[in-house]
Amino acid sequence: MKLEICKWPQPVLAEKAKAIEEITPELQELIENMIETMYEDEGVGLAAPQVGESIRLICVDQTGPKERGDLMVMINPEITSCEGQVDSEEGCLSCPEFTGKVKRSQKISVKALDREGKEICMEVEDYLAIILQHEIDHLDGVTIVDRSSNLKKAMYRKKAKKWA
Secondary structure (H helix, E strand, O other): OOOOOOOOOOHHHHOOOEOOOOOOHHHHHHHHHHHHHHHHOOOOEEEHHHHOOOEOEEEEEOOOOOOOOOEEEEEEEEEEEEEOOEEEEEEOOOOOOOEEEEEEOOEEEEEEEOOOOOEEEEEEEHHHHHHHHHHHHHHOOOOOOOOOOHHHHHHHHHHHHHHO
């Protein structure tokens, strides 16, 4: 079932998400719904807070939005190391009509649980590293709007009020 995407500045997007303690059938259903939502809305990543669930869960597919070839589900993801720096031009499903340059690490190490609860550790770089950092930001209550200048944020706030 496709879920509704929360739009900035909804409060759930500014909360630090809670760790997932148990993998339940309800969590598996949420994962399926998030995957469907990510693909239908042509995203390459989706964090649970973006669909109103303040828990540490992300879905990512760097081959998206047109292809569906590298789906990853991460529970309680954590960046354990980073190196290098790149400027990334980013958009976000929760911030319609907003793009901005964000400084990101070029290479990161991440540890998480997969959807079965098995620990995964990986080193990634470039585009996938950027996507993961963006989605993990959501779990910490940070959006690309928060990472922009005060002027750009104020202009976007004015635009977002018209949609509310």
